[in-house]
Amino acid sequence: MNSIKLTLRQEEIIKLVKNNGPVTSEALAEKLNVTRAALRPDLAILTMTGILEAKPKVGYIYSKKPSYSLVYEYIRNIKVQDVMSNPIVVDENTTVYDAIVHLFLNDVGTLFIQNNGILLGAVSRKDFLKIAMGGTDMQKVPVGVIMTRMPNIVFVEKEDTAYLAAQRIMEHEVDSLPVVERVFDGSKENLKIIGKISKTNITKLFVKLGEAN
Template identity: 70%
Template sequence: MKLSDRQEEIIKLVKEGQPVTSEALAEKLGVTRAALRADLAILTMIGILDARPKVGYVYSDKPKSSMLFDYINDIKVSEIMSKPSIISENTMVYDAIVYLFLNDVGTVFVENNGFLVGAVSRKDFLKISIGGTDIHKVPVGIIMTRMPNIICGNSEDSAYEMAKKIIEHEIDSIPIVETLKLDGEKDQYKIIGKVSKTNITRLFVKMGKSE
Protein backbone atom coordinates (compact mmCIF):
# COMPACT_ATOMS: atom_id res chain seq x y z
CA MET A 1 0.00 0.00 0.00
CA LYS A 2 1.39 3.43 -0.95
CA LEU A 3 0.87 6.05 1.72
CA SER A 4 0.18 9.69 0.93
CA ASP A 5 2.73 12.42 1.65
CA ARG A 6 0.64 13.62 4.58
CA GLN A 7 0.37 10.12 6.04
CA GLU A 8 4.15 9.75 5.81
CA GLU A 9 4.54 13.10 7.56
CA ILE A 10 2.12 12.02 10.33
CA ILE A 11 4.20 8.88 10.92
CA LYS A 12 7.37 10.97 11.11
CA LEU A 13 5.84 13.39 13.63
CA VAL A 14 4.54 10.57 15.81
CA LYS A 15 7.93 8.81 15.80
CA GLU A 16 9.67 12.04 16.84
CA GLY A 17 7.30 13.08 19.62
CA GLN A 18 5.14 10.15 20.67
CA PRO A 19 2.66 10.09 22.17
CA VAL A 20 1.11 12.83 20.05
CA THR A 21 -2.53 13.94 20.17
CA SER A 22 -4.59 14.60 17.06
CA GLU A 23 -4.80 18.26 18.09
CA ALA A 24 -1.00 18.54 18.15
CA LEU A 25 -0.67 16.78 14.81
CA ALA A 26 -3.25 19.08 13.22
CA GLU A 27 -1.43 22.15 14.55
CA LYS A 28 1.96 20.97 13.27
CA LEU A 29 0.53 20.17 9.82
CA GLY A 30 -1.53 23.36 9.61
CA VAL A 31 -4.86 21.58 9.09
CA THR A 32 -7.99 20.86 11.12
CA ARG A 33 -8.52 17.72 13.21
CA ALA A 34 -11.38 16.80 10.88
CA ALA A 35 -9.03 16.89 7.91
CA LEU A 36 -6.77 14.34 9.63
CA ARG A 37 -9.55 11.98 10.69
CA ALA A 38 -9.35 9.75 7.61
CA ASP A 39 -5.54 9.60 7.61
CA LEU A 40 -5.38 8.66 11.29
CA ALA A 41 -8.12 6.04 10.87
CA ILE A 42 -6.24 4.43 7.98
CA LEU A 43 -2.86 4.44 9.74
CA THR A 44 -4.44 2.91 12.83
CA MET A 45 -6.39 0.30 10.87
CA ILE A 46 -3.35 -0.97 8.99
CA GLY A 47 -1.29 -1.21 12.16
CA ILE A 48 1.24 1.59 11.76
CA LEU A 49 -0.12 3.72 14.62
CA ASP A 50 -1.77 2.79 17.92
CA ALA A 51 -4.43 5.12 19.31
CA ARG A 52 -4.30 5.31 23.10
CA PRO A 53 -7.29 6.99 24.81
CA LYS A 54 -6.44 10.21 26.66
CA VAL A 55 -2.80 9.80 25.63
CA GLY A 56 -2.51 10.13 21.87
CA TYR A 57 -0.97 8.25 18.96
CA VAL A 58 2.18 6.16 19.15
CA TYR A 59 4.16 4.33 16.49
CA SER A 60 3.33 0.63 16.72
CA ASP A 61 6.45 -0.55 14.87
CA LYS A 62 4.38 -3.07 12.89
CA PRO A 63 4.90 -3.75 9.18
CA LYS A 64 2.85 -1.57 6.87
CA SER A 65 1.24 -4.59 5.24
CA SER A 66 -0.43 -5.84 8.41
CA MET A 67 -2.60 -8.95 8.34
CA LEU A 68 -5.69 -6.81 8.93
CA PHE A 69 -5.00 -4.62 5.92
CA ASP A 70 -4.19 -7.58 3.68
CA TYR A 71 -7.42 -9.28 4.70
CA ILE A 72 -9.76 -6.35 4.16
CA ASN A 73 -7.98 -5.24 0.98
CA ASP A 74 -8.46 -8.68 -0.59
CA ILE A 75 -12.23 -8.67 -0.01
CA LYS A 76 -14.21 -7.31 -2.94
CA VAL A 77 -17.33 -5.18 -2.69
CA SER A 78 -19.30 -7.93 -4.44
CA GLU A 79 -18.72 -10.12 -1.35
CA ILE A 80 -20.13 -7.69 1.23
CA MET A 81 -22.63 -5.44 -0.58
CA SER A 82 -26.34 -5.63 0.20
CA LYS A 83 -29.58 -4.78 -1.57
CA PRO A 84 -30.03 -1.04 -2.15
CA SER A 85 -33.14 0.92 -1.21
CA ILE A 86 -34.33 2.72 -4.34
CA ILE A 87 -37.17 5.13 -5.12
CA SER A 88 -38.19 7.28 -8.07
CA GLU A 89 -37.35 10.98 -8.04
CA ASN A 90 -41.08 11.67 -8.40
CA THR A 91 -41.81 9.98 -5.07
CA MET A 92 -43.27 12.45 -2.58
CA VAL A 93 -41.10 13.20 0.45
CA TYR A 94 -43.73 11.81 2.85
CA ASP A 95 -43.83 8.47 1.03
CA ALA A 96 -40.04 8.37 0.85
CA ILE A 97 -39.78 8.90 4.62
CA VAL A 98 -42.19 6.02 5.23
CA TYR A 99 -40.17 3.85 2.83
CA LEU A 100 -36.90 4.77 4.57
CA PHE A 101 -38.15 3.78 8.02
CA LEU A 102 -39.89 0.62 6.84
CA ASN A 103 -36.57 -0.50 5.34
CA ASP A 104 -34.55 0.75 8.33
CA VAL A 105 -31.88 2.51 6.25
CA GLY A 106 -30.08 5.83 6.53
CA THR A 107 -29.95 6.68 2.82
CA VAL A 108 -32.29 6.05 -0.11
CA PHE A 109 -30.98 6.15 -3.67
CA VAL A 110 -33.02 7.82 -6.38
CA GLU A 111 -33.51 6.58 -9.93
CA ASN A 112 -34.99 7.95 -13.12
CA ASN A 113 -35.68 5.52 -15.98
CA GLY A 114 -33.65 2.87 -14.17
CA PHE A 115 -30.50 4.97 -13.69
CA LEU A 116 -29.01 6.61 -10.60
CA VAL A 117 -29.75 10.33 -10.42
CA GLY A 118 -29.37 11.13 -6.74
CA ALA A 119 -29.49 10.18 -3.07
CA VAL A 120 -31.47 11.41 -0.08
CA SER A 121 -30.58 10.85 3.58
CA ARG A 122 -32.27 11.10 6.96
CA LYS A 123 -30.68 14.53 7.40
CA ASP A 124 -32.30 15.74 4.15
CA PHE A 125 -35.69 14.48 5.30
CA LEU A 126 -35.26 16.09 8.72
CA LYS A 127 -34.38 19.48 7.25
CA ILE A 128 -37.47 19.67 5.06
CA SER A 129 -39.77 18.17 7.70
CA ILE A 130 -38.99 20.84 10.30
CA GLY A 131 -39.20 23.66 7.77
CA GLY A 132 -42.98 23.77 7.54
CA THR A 133 -43.08 22.45 3.94
CA ASP A 134 -45.99 20.21 2.95
CA ILE A 135 -44.03 16.98 2.48
CA HIS A 136 -47.04 15.36 0.79
CA LYS A 137 -46.58 17.68 -2.19
CA VAL A 138 -42.79 17.87 -2.63
CA PRO A 139 -40.97 15.15 -4.64
CA VAL A 140 -37.61 13.87 -3.44
CA GLY A 141 -36.08 15.15 -6.67
CA ILE A 142 -36.30 18.63 -5.14
CA ILE A 143 -34.29 17.84 -1.99
CA MET A 144 -31.90 15.07 -3.07
CA THR A 145 -28.18 15.35 -3.73
CA ARG A 146 -27.80 14.96 -7.48
CA MET A 147 -25.28 13.22 -9.67
CA PRO A 148 -22.38 13.74 -10.22
CA ASN A 149 -22.11 14.66 -6.53
CA ILE A 150 -22.77 11.08 -5.36
CA ILE A 151 -19.83 8.98 -4.16
CA CYS A 152 -20.09 5.62 -5.96
CA GLY A 153 -18.24 2.31 -6.05
CA ASN A 154 -18.13 -0.77 -8.25
CA SER A 155 -18.25 -4.47 -7.49
CA GLU A 156 -14.49 -4.93 -8.01
CA ASP A 157 -13.47 -2.26 -5.50
CA SER A 158 -11.99 -3.53 -2.23
CA ALA A 159 -13.79 -3.37 1.09
CA TYR A 160 -10.91 -1.20 2.27
CA GLU A 161 -11.57 1.38 -0.46
CA MET A 162 -15.26 1.55 0.55
CA ALA A 163 -14.40 1.97 4.24
CA LYS A 164 -11.94 4.72 3.29
CA LYS A 165 -14.58 6.56 1.21
CA ILE A 166 -17.15 6.33 4.00
CA ILE A 167 -14.68 7.87 6.46
CA GLU A 168 -13.31 10.54 4.11
CA HIS A 169 -16.71 11.77 2.91
CA GLU A 170 -18.55 11.23 6.22
CA ILE A 171 -21.43 9.33 4.62
CA ASP A 172 -23.28 6.23 5.75
CA SER A 173 -23.88 4.44 2.46
CA ILE A 174 -22.31 4.15 -1.01
CA PRO A 175 -24.20 2.96 -4.11
CA ILE A 176 -22.46 0.21 -6.07
CA VAL A 177 -23.02 0.78 -9.76
CA GLU A 178 -22.44 -0.56 -13.24
CA THR A 179 -21.39 2.08 -15.76
CA LEU A 180 -23.29 1.94 -19.05
CA LYS A 181 -21.92 3.83 -22.02
CA LEU A 182 -24.82 4.74 -24.28
CA ASP A 183 -24.23 5.95 -27.83
CA GLY A 184 -24.26 9.73 -28.05
CA GLU A 185 -25.04 10.16 -24.34
CA LYS A 186 -23.02 10.64 -21.18
CA ASP A 187 -22.33 7.62 -18.97
CA GLN A 188 -25.30 6.27 -17.05
CA TYR A 189 -25.11 4.36 -13.77
CA LYS A 190 -27.26 1.38 -12.84
CA ILE A 191 -27.43 0.57 -9.13
CA ILE A 192 -26.63 -3.07 -8.33
CA GLY A 193 -26.02 -2.85 -4.58
CA LYS A 194 -24.80 -0.73 -1.71
CA VAL A 195 -22.07 -0.73 0.93
CA SER A 196 -22.93 0.97 4.20
CA LYS A 197 -21.39 1.39 7.63
CA THR A 198 -23.40 -1.67 8.62
CA ASN A 199 -21.78 -3.78 5.88
CA ILE A 200 -18.33 -2.71 7.05
CA THR A 201 -19.22 -3.41 10.70
CA ARG A 202 -20.47 -6.88 9.78
CA LEU A 203 -17.17 -7.54 8.03
CA PHE A 204 -15.21 -6.63 11.16
CA VAL A 205 -17.46 -8.85 13.29
CA LYS A 206 -16.83 -11.70 10.85
CA MET A 207 -13.10 -11.07 11.11
CA GLY A 208 -13.34 -11.21 14.90
CA LYS A 209 -15.15 -14.53 14.83
CA SER A 210 -12.52 -16.03 12.55
CA GLU A 211 -9.70 -15.21 14.96
Protein backbone atom coordinates in the same frame (compact mmCIF):
# COMPACT_ATOMS: atom_id res chain seq x y z
CA MET B 1 -10.38 -20.21 6.04
CA ASN B 2 -6.62 -20.61 6.11
CA SER B 3 -4.81 -20.12 9.32
CA ILE B 4 -1.42 -20.62 10.74
CA LYS B 5 -1.14 -24.07 12.18
CA LEU B 6 1.31 -23.72 15.01
CA THR B 7 3.09 -26.84 16.19
CA LEU B 8 2.81 -27.92 19.80
CA ARG B 9 6.38 -26.81 20.40
CA GLN B 10 5.63 -23.37 18.95
CA GLU B 11 2.58 -23.07 21.21
CA GLU B 12 4.81 -24.06 24.13
CA ILE B 13 7.37 -21.38 23.21
CA ILE B 14 4.64 -18.74 23.03
CA LYS B 15 3.35 -19.75 26.46
CA LEU B 16 6.84 -19.60 27.99
CA VAL B 17 7.55 -16.17 26.52
CA LYS B 18 4.08 -14.85 27.41
CA ASN B 19 4.43 -15.91 31.05
CA ASN B 20 8.10 -15.13 31.67
CA GLY B 21 8.65 -11.81 29.92
CA PRO B 22 11.84 -11.55 27.88
CA VAL B 23 13.35 -15.00 27.48
CA THR B 24 16.61 -15.75 25.68
CA SER B 25 16.88 -18.59 23.18
CA GLU B 26 19.34 -20.30 25.56
CA ALA B 27 16.74 -20.28 28.34
CA LEU B 28 14.04 -21.53 25.97
CA ALA B 29 16.27 -24.34 24.73
CA GLU B 30 17.02 -25.37 28.29
CA LYS B 31 13.37 -25.33 29.37
CA LEU B 32 12.28 -27.31 26.34
CA ASN B 33 15.23 -29.64 26.64
CA VAL B 34 16.40 -29.18 23.05
CA THR B 35 19.40 -27.53 21.39
CA ARG B 36 19.33 -23.88 20.36
CA ALA B 37 19.83 -24.99 16.74
CA ALA B 38 16.68 -27.12 16.95
CA LEU B 39 14.69 -24.10 18.09
CA ARG B 40 15.90 -21.80 15.36
CA PRO B 41 13.23 -22.62 12.74
CA ASP B 42 10.42 -22.26 15.32
CA LEU B 43 11.73 -18.91 16.52
CA ALA B 44 12.05 -17.76 12.90
CA ILE B 45 8.42 -18.61 12.23
CA LEU B 46 7.22 -16.96 15.43
CA THR B 47 9.11 -13.73 14.82
CA MET B 48 8.25 -13.52 11.13
CA THR B 49 4.57 -13.90 11.88
CA GLY B 50 4.97 -11.15 14.44
CA ILE B 51 3.78 -13.32 17.34
CA LEU B 52 7.12 -12.89 19.08
CA GLU B 53 9.51 -10.02 18.87
CA ALA B 54 13.26 -10.55 19.15
CA LYS B 55 14.97 -7.81 21.17
CA PRO B 56 18.77 -7.91 20.76
CA LYS B 57 20.57 -8.61 24.05
CA VAL B 58 17.21 -8.95 25.85
CA GLY B 59 15.49 -12.00 24.42
CA TYR B 60 12.12 -12.83 22.96
CA ILE B 61 8.97 -10.96 24.02
CA TYR B 62 5.33 -11.59 23.21
CA SER B 63 3.91 -9.08 20.77
CA LYS B 64 0.42 -7.72 21.28
CA LYS B 65 0.14 -6.63 17.68
CA PRO B 66 0.81 -9.69 15.61
CA SER B 67 1.29 -9.59 11.90
CA TYR B 68 -0.01 -6.22 11.04
CA SER B 69 0.95 -6.59 7.41
CA LEU B 70 -1.15 -9.72 7.12
CA VAL B 71 -4.19 -7.98 8.57
CA TYR B 72 -3.56 -5.24 6.06
CA GLU B 73 -3.27 -7.69 3.19
CA TYR B 74 -6.34 -9.63 4.28
CA ILE B 75 -8.46 -6.51 4.51
CA ARG B 76 -7.30 -5.17 1.18
CA ASN B 77 -8.49 -8.36 -0.52
CA ILE B 78 -12.16 -7.95 0.43
CA LYS B 79 -14.22 -6.55 -2.40
CA VAL B 80 -17.35 -4.40 -2.39
CA GLN B 81 -19.28 -7.24 -4.03
CA ASP B 82 -18.46 -9.49 -1.06
CA VAL B 83 -20.23 -7.24 1.42
CA MET B 84 -22.69 -5.00 -0.45
CA SER B 85 -26.45 -5.24 0.08
CA ASN B 86 -29.51 -4.38 -1.98
CA PRO B 87 -30.14 -0.68 -2.48
CA ILE B 88 -33.54 0.72 -1.55
CA VAL B 89 -34.66 2.87 -4.44
CA VAL B 90 -37.59 5.16 -5.27
CA ASP B 91 -38.20 7.29 -8.32
CA GLU B 92 -37.89 11.05 -8.32
CA ASN B 93 -41.62 11.77 -8.38
CA THR B 94 -42.25 9.99 -5.07
CA THR B 95 -43.33 12.55 -2.45
CA VAL B 96 -40.96 13.25 0.43
CA TYR B 97 -43.59 11.82 2.78
CA ASP B 98 -43.86 8.54 0.89
CA ALA B 99 -40.11 8.36 0.59
CA ILE B 100 -39.71 8.64 4.38
CA VAL B 101 -42.33 5.91 4.86
CA HIS B 102 -40.31 3.79 2.44
CA LEU B 103 -37.16 4.53 4.45
CA PHE B 104 -38.84 3.34 7.66
CA LEU B 105 -40.43 0.27 6.09
CA ASN B 106 -37.06 -0.89 4.83
CA ASP B 107 -35.19 0.32 7.91
CA VAL B 108 -32.35 1.92 5.99
CA GLY B 109 -30.50 5.21 6.42
CA THR B 110 -30.32 6.27 2.77
CA LEU B 111 -32.69 6.09 -0.21
CA PHE B 112 -31.36 6.12 -3.74
CA ILE B 113 -33.34 7.83 -6.47
CA GLN B 114 -33.43 6.13 -9.86
CA ASN B 115 -35.03 6.21 -13.27
CA ASN B 116 -35.09 2.85 -15.09
CA GLY B 117 -32.25 1.64 -12.91
CA ILE B 118 -30.08 4.69 -13.61
CA LEU B 119 -28.85 6.47 -10.48
CA LEU B 120 -30.13 10.04 -10.25
CA GLY B 121 -29.54 10.94 -6.61
CA ALA B 122 -29.62 10.05 -2.93
CA VAL B 123 -31.38 11.26 0.22
CA SER B 124 -30.24 10.40 3.74
CA ARG B 125 -32.11 10.28 7.05
CA LYS B 126 -30.28 13.48 7.94
CA ASP B 127 -31.54 15.24 4.79
CA PHE B 128 -35.09 14.12 5.58
CA LEU B 129 -34.84 15.35 9.16
CA LYS B 130 -33.67 18.77 7.90
CA ILE B 131 -36.66 18.95 5.54
CA ALA B 132 -39.06 17.83 8.26
CA MET B 133 -37.72 20.59 10.54
CA GLY B 134 -38.00 23.21 7.81
CA GLY B 135 -41.77 23.13 7.40
CA THR B 136 -41.77 21.92 3.77
CA ASP B 137 -45.07 20.33 2.68
CA MET B 138 -43.80 16.77 2.62
CA GLN B 139 -47.01 15.46 1.06
CA LYS B 140 -46.55 17.63 -2.03
CA VAL B 141 -42.82 18.06 -2.66
CA PRO B 142 -41.28 15.24 -4.73
CA VAL B 143 -38.11 13.66 -3.40
CA GLY B 144 -36.35 14.61 -6.66
CA VAL B 145 -36.44 18.25 -5.52
CA ILE B 146 -34.58 17.69 -2.27
CA MET B 147 -32.17 14.90 -3.24
CA THR B 148 -28.43 15.27 -3.65
CA ARG B 149 -28.11 14.96 -7.40
CA MET B 150 -25.55 13.27 -9.62
CA PRO B 151 -22.70 13.99 -10.26
CA ASN B 152 -22.43 15.09 -6.62
CA ILE B 153 -22.68 11.56 -5.28
CA VAL B 154 -19.66 9.51 -4.32
CA PHE B 155 -19.95 5.88 -5.44
CA VAL B 156 -17.98 2.68 -5.82
CA GLU B 157 -17.99 -0.23 -8.26
CA LYS B 158 -18.35 -3.86 -7.26
CA GLU B 159 -14.73 -4.72 -8.02
CA ASP B 160 -13.46 -1.94 -5.75
CA THR B 161 -12.21 -2.93 -2.30
CA ALA B 162 -14.38 -2.63 0.80
CA TYR B 163 -11.42 -0.66 2.16
CA LEU B 164 -11.83 1.98 -0.57
CA ALA B 165 -15.56 2.15 0.16
CA ALA B 166 -14.92 2.66 3.90
CA GLN B 167 -12.34 5.30 3.10
CA ARG B 168 -14.78 7.21 0.87
CA ILE B 169 -17.54 6.93 3.47
CA MET B 170 -15.26 8.52 6.09
CA GLU B 171 -13.77 11.12 3.77
CA HIS B 172 -17.11 12.35 2.42
CA GLU B 173 -18.93 11.93 5.73
CA VAL B 174 -21.80 9.86 4.36
CA ASP B 175 -23.46 6.75 5.77
CA SER B 176 -23.85 4.84 2.55
CA LEU B 177 -22.47 4.67 -1.00
CA PRO B 178 -24.28 3.39 -4.08
CA VAL B 179 -22.54 0.57 -5.93
CA VAL B 180 -22.82 1.23 -9.66
CA GLU B 181 -22.12 -0.33 -13.02
CA ARG B 182 -21.20 1.84 -15.99
CA VAL B 183 -23.59 1.44 -18.93
CA PHE B 184 -23.40 3.19 -22.28
CA ASP B 185 -26.39 4.78 -23.96
CA GLY B 186 -25.01 5.84 -27.33
CA SER B 187 -22.06 8.05 -26.47
CA LYS B 188 -23.31 8.85 -22.98
CA GLU B 189 -22.17 6.97 -19.91
CA ASN B 190 -24.80 6.28 -17.27
CA LEU B 191 -24.46 4.70 -13.85
CA LYS B 192 -26.77 1.82 -13.11
CA ILE B 193 -27.32 1.22 -9.39
CA ILE B 194 -26.71 -2.41 -8.43
CA GLY B 195 -26.10 -2.25 -4.68
CA LYS B 196 -25.08 -0.17 -1.72
CA ILE B 197 -22.36 -0.34 0.90
CA SER B 198 -22.81 1.46 4.20
CA LYS B 199 -21.26 1.82 7.64
CA THR B 200 -23.61 -1.02 8.60
CA ASN B 201 -22.03 -3.34 6.00
CA ILE B 202 -18.56 -2.40 7.23
CA THR B 203 -19.53 -2.99 10.88
CA LYS B 204 -20.99 -6.36 9.93
CA LEU B 205 -17.77 -7.21 8.09
CA PHE B 206 -15.73 -6.19 11.13
CA VAL B 207 -17.78 -8.57 13.28
CA LYS B 208 -17.19 -11.33 10.74
CA LEU B 209 -13.43 -10.69 10.78
CA GLY B 210 -13.39 -10.98 14.56
CA GLU B 211 -15.44 -14.16 14.67
CA ALA B 212 -13.86 -17.42 15.72
CA ASN B 213 -13.52 -19.75 12.76
